[in-house]
Amino acid sequence: MSHIKNLKLTHWLIGSMIWLGAVLMVLPFWFMLVFATHNEQTIFSVPPPFLFGDALGENIQQLLSRLPYFWHNLSNSFYIAVVTTILNLFLCSLAGSAFALYHFKGKKILFSLVISTMLLPAFLNMIPNALIIAMFGWFNEPKALYIPAACGAFGVFLMRQFIEQAVPNEVIEAARLDGCSEWELYRYIVLPLIKPALVTLALLTFIASWNNFMAPLVVLHDMESYTLPLALRALQGVGVVPWGAICAGSAIAVMPLIILFIFTSHHLIGRLNQSYLK
Amino acid sequence: MQQKLDSKKYSALRKAKWIPYIYLSPFIVLFIIFGLYPMLFSAWISLHSWELGSPFHQMEWLGLTNFEYVLTDEWFYHALYNTLWLSLAAGIPQHLVALPLAALLFRMTSQKRHILLCFYFLPFITSSVAISLVFGSLFSRDFGLLNQLLAGLHDLELAGIQPLSWLFPEQAIDWQDSSHIRWVIAFVVFWRYVGWNTLLYLSAMKTIPSELFDAARLDGAGFWQQLRYVTLPMLRPMILLALTLSIIGNFQLFEEPFILTAGTGGSGQAGQTLAMYLYATAFSEGDFATASATAWLLFIILFTLCNLIRRINQKDYL
Numbered sequence: 001m002s003h004i005k006n007l008k009l010t011h012w013l014i015g016s017m018i019w020l021g022a023v024l025m026v027l028p029f030w031f032m033l034v035f036a037t038h039n040e041q042t043i044f045s046v047p048p049p050f051l052f053g054d055a056l057g058e059n060i061q062q063l064l065s066r067l068p069y070f071w072h073n074l075s076n077s078f079y080i081a082v083v084t085t086i087l088n089l090f091l092c093s094l095a096g097s098a099f100a101l102y103h104f105k106g107k108k109i110l111f112s113l114v115i116s117t118m119l120l121p122a123f124l125n126m127i128p129n130a131l132i133i134a135m136f137g138w139f140n141e142p143k144a145l146y147i148p149a150a151c152g153a154f155g156v157f158l159m160r161q162f163i164e165q166a167v168p169n170e171v172i173e174a175a176r177l178d179g180c181s182e183w184e185l186y187r188y189i190v191l192p193l194i195k196p197a198l199v200t201l202a203l204l205t206f207i208a209s210w211n212n213f214m215a216p217l218v219v220l221h222d223m224e225s226y227t228l229p230l231a232l233r234a235l236q237g238v239g240v241v242p243w244g245a246i247c248a249g250s251a252i253a254v255m256p257l258i259i260l261f262i263f264t265s266h267h268l269i270g271r272l273n274q275s276y277l278k
Numbered sequence: 279m280q281q282k283l284d285s286k287k288y289s290a291l292r293k294a295k296w297i298p299y300i301y302l303s304p305f306i307v308l309f310i311i312f313g314l315y316p317m318l319f320s321a322w323i324s325l326h327s328w329e330l331g332s333p334f335h336q337m338e339w340l341g342l343t344n345f346e347y348v349l350t351d352e353w354f355y356h357a358l359y360n361t362l363w364l365s366l367a368a369g370i371p372q373h374l375v376a377l378p379l380a381a382l383l384f385r386m387t388s389q390k391r392h393i394l395l396c397f398y399f400l401p402f403i404t405s406s407v408a409i410s411l412v413f414g415s416l417f418s419r420d421f422g423l424l425n426q427l428l429a430g431l432h433d434l435e436l437a438g439i440q441p442l443s444w445l446f447p448e449q450a451i452d453w454q455d456s457s458h459i460r461w462v463i464a465f466v467v468f469w470r471y472v473g474w475n476t477l478l479y480l481s482a483m484k485t486i487p488s489e490l491f492d493a494a495r496l497d498g499a500g501f502w503q504q505l506r507y508v509t510l511p512m513l514r515p516m517i518l519l520a521l522t523l524s525i526i527g528n529f530q531l532f533e534e535p536f537i538l539t540a541g542t543g544g545s546g547q548a549g550q551t552l553a554m555y556l557y558a559t560a561f562s563e564g565d566f567a568t569a570s571a572t573a574w575l576l577f578i579i580l581f582t583l584c585n586l587i588r589r590i591n592q593k594d595y596l
Contacts, residue, residue: 018382022397025469029400031423032412047430048423091304098301110302117313121530121580123553124573127560128316148312151305182297211405213533218561229407236411236540243415250408261403265396272477 032254035247043243059244066235066245069224073231074252076142080227081209084146088205089198091151096159097190101172111160117153122214130218140225145215155201162197163190200271203264207257228253324570344571354572356547357555358579363460364535364551365528368467372475372524373517379472380479381505395480398473406470410537413466417453417538425451454539456548463535463549470534471527475520482516483509518591522584529580532557552576 035043038053064070098104099111129148138144167190175189191198213229220226223234232249235242261268324344326337348354379398383391401409416423428451453462486509494504510517532553535543543550543558550558556576560569 014382018379018394021379022394025397025473026400028409028412028416028469029404031416032408035412035415048426094301095305098298102298102301104295104298107298110306113309114305117309119526120313121526121577123530123532123556124320124577125313125316126556127566127569127573128320129312130560131319131566132312132316148308151308153305156305186301207403211403211407213405213407217557229405232405232407232411233537233541236537243418246411246415250405250411253408254404257403257405258400261396261400265399266392269392269395269399269477272481 029254029258032247032251035243036251037244039244040242055244056248059242059248062242062245063235063249066242067223067231067249069226070231070249072224073226073228076225077210077228077253080142080145081206083142084149084209085202085205087146087150088152088155089202092155092159092201093163093191093194093198094186095151095156096163097186099156099160100163100167101185101190114153114156114160118157126214126218129215133219138219140220140222142225144219145209145212145227149209149215152205155205158197158201159194162194166193166197196267196271199264199267203260203268206260210257320570320573323567324574326567328567340567344568345575347568348572348575353547353550354552354555357550357552360460360547360549361529361531361551361553364464364467364531365525367460367464368471369521369524369528371468372472373520375468375472376475376520377479377510377513377517378505380476380483381501381509383476383480384483385501391480395473395477398476400473401470402474406533407537409470410466410534413462414538414540417462422453424453454544456544456546459539459544459549463531463538466534466538467528467531471524475524478516478520478523479513482513486512514591518587522587525583525587526580529553529576529583 034049034052036059037056038049039055039058042049042053042055067073095114099107099114133139133144133148136144138147171189172185175185180189211229212227213233216227216230217233220230223231226234232246232253235246235249323337325340325342327340327344328337383394386394418425451458453459490508490512491504494508499507530553531551535549535551536554536557538544539549543554552572553576556569556572559565559572
C-alpha cells in the first residue's frame with residue numbers, strides 16, 4: 001500500500017517539476033514584458049515588479065532617443081526576412097525538384113555538396129564572406145544579406161526529402177505523357193503537393209533571418225542600415241544602460257516570433273520532428 | 279499522329295536533360311560565389327600577410343607563419359579553454375535534462391506534451407541578442423532580479439532566525455566578474471537549447487516500436503529501467519547526432535557570450551570564445567590573414583572532434 005502511495009508521490013513530484021521547468025523557461029520573457037512597462041525607479045525597487053506598469057511610452061521614447069533609426073531597423077529586419085524567405089521558397093523547391101525528380105550526371109556529388117554545406121560552420125565563412133561583400137561594394141545594403149542566403153542548403157535538403165516522399169513517380173510520368181511541360185510539372189503538380197513543406201521552410205527561414213546577428217554584424221555598419229538585433233546591441237554602448245528601454249526593444253524583437261510560434265507550433269514542431277529522422 | 283507525339287515526347291525528354299541543371303543553377307552559382315570561392319580565398323590569405331583595404335599586390339607570402347602565430351598566442355588557448363569549458367558546462371546538462379524530459383513527455387497525452395514542448399522550445403526560436411540582453415539585466419549586480427532573490431532568501435526570517443543565511447551569499451554577486459560570467463553564459467545557452475534537444479530525442483522516441491515498451495513493462499520494468507534498457511539503446515543514433523550538433527553549435531558560440539560581455543569578452547576575457555577571438559582579430563585589429571588562419575584551425579579542431587564521435591560510434595563504446 002505504502003509502495004503505491006510512494007509511487008504516486010514520485011509521479012506527482014516529477015510532473016510538477018516538469019511544469020516548474022516549463023515556467024522557468026518562459027519566465028524571462030515575462031520579466032522582459034514587465035520591465036518594458038516600468039521606468040528605472042520601479043524596476044530597481046525592492047522587491048522588483050512582477051506585474052505590468054505604465055511606463056511603456058516613456059521606455060519607447062527613450063529607446064527612440066538612443067536609436068533614432070529604430071523603426072527603420074525594424075522595417076529592415078522585416079524586409080530582409082521576407083525577401084530571404086521568398087527567394088528560398090522558390091530556389092530551394094526548384095533545387096529540391098531537381099534532386100527528387102530527375103536523374104542526371106553529377107547528382108550524387110552535388111547532393112553531398114548540399115549536405116556538407118549544411119554542416120559547415122558559419123564562422124568559417126564569416127571573414128571570406130565579408131571580403132566578397134566588400135568586393136561587390138554591398139556593405140550596408142540589404143542584398144548583402146538576402147543574396148548569399150537566397151538558396152540555403154538546409155532548404156534544398158528539406159525540399160528534396162519532402163518531394164521524394166510526397167510526389168509519386170506515377171503522377172509525374174502520367175503528367176509527362178499528357179504533354180505537361182517540365183515547368184508546368186513543377187508549377188502545377190509539385191508545388192501544390194509540397195505546400196506543408198513550403199510552410200515549414202518559410203517559417204524556419206523567416207525565424208533564422210529575423211534573428212540573424214553574425215552576418216549583419218559583419219556587413220552592416222551604418223546605424224540606418226542595421227537590422228533589429230544590431231540595433232539592440234547598439235543599446236549596450238557607453239553610459240548608463242536603460243533597462244526599461246532595452247526590455248521594450250527586446251520585446252519588440254521577440255514578440256512577433258512568439259506570436260507566429262503560437263499560431264504555427266503544431267506545424268513547426270511536428271515537421272521538425274520528422275525532418276531529422278531521415 | 280503517333281509519330282508526331284513521339285517526336286514531341288523525345289524533344290521534351292532531351293530538354294529534360296538540362297532541366298535539373300537549370301533548377302540547380304541558383305544553388306550552384308551562389309555556392310561558388312559565396313561558399314567555395316571565399317573559402318579558397320581565405321585559405322590563400324591565411325598563408326599571407328594582408329590587411330583589409332590594402333591592395334592585393336602588397337600581399338606577402340608567409341607560409342605557415344600565421345598559423346604559428348595563432349598557435350603561440352596565449353589568448354587563443356584562453357579562448358579555446360573557454361569554448362571547451364562552455365561546451366561542457368552548457369552541453370552536458372542539456373543532454374542530461376533533455377533525455378529524461380523527452381522520455382517523460384513521451385508518456386504524456388499528446389495535448390499536454392505539445393503544450394509543454396512549446397514552453398521548452400520557445401527560447402530556441404527567439405532572438406539570442408534580445409534574450410541575452412534581458413538576461414544581462416536579470417543578472418546585473420546591483421538590482422538584478424537574481425541577486426535580489428538571493429538576498430531575499432538570505433534575509434528570510436522564520437521565528438526570529440535566518441535559517442537560510444548560511445546557504446545564500448550575504449553580498450551581491452558580481453555576475454560580470456571573471457569567475458561568474460562563464461556560468462551565466464553556460465546557463466543562457468543551456469536554457470536556449472534544452473528544448474531543441476528534447477525535441478530531437480522525442481522525435482526519435484516516436485520511432486521506437488511500442489511492443490518493446492510493452493514487453494519491458496510485462497517483464498516488470500519501471501520507468502527508469504525502461505529508459506535504461508529500451509530507450510537508451512534504441513536512441514543511440516539520435517544521441518550521437520544530437521551530441522554532434524551540440525558540439526558543432528557550442529564551438530561556434532558567439533552571440534550569447536558576445537552580448538553578455540558587451541562585446542568585450544568580459545573582465546580578463548573570461549567569456550571570450552573562439553568565434554569571438556576570430557571576430558576580434560578580423561574586425562577590431564583588421565588582421566584578416568591571422569583571423570583566416572584561426573578559422574581554419576577551428577575548422578580542423580571541429581572536424582577532428584566530429585570524426586572522433588563517429589569513431590566511437592563505430593567501435594561500440596557507448
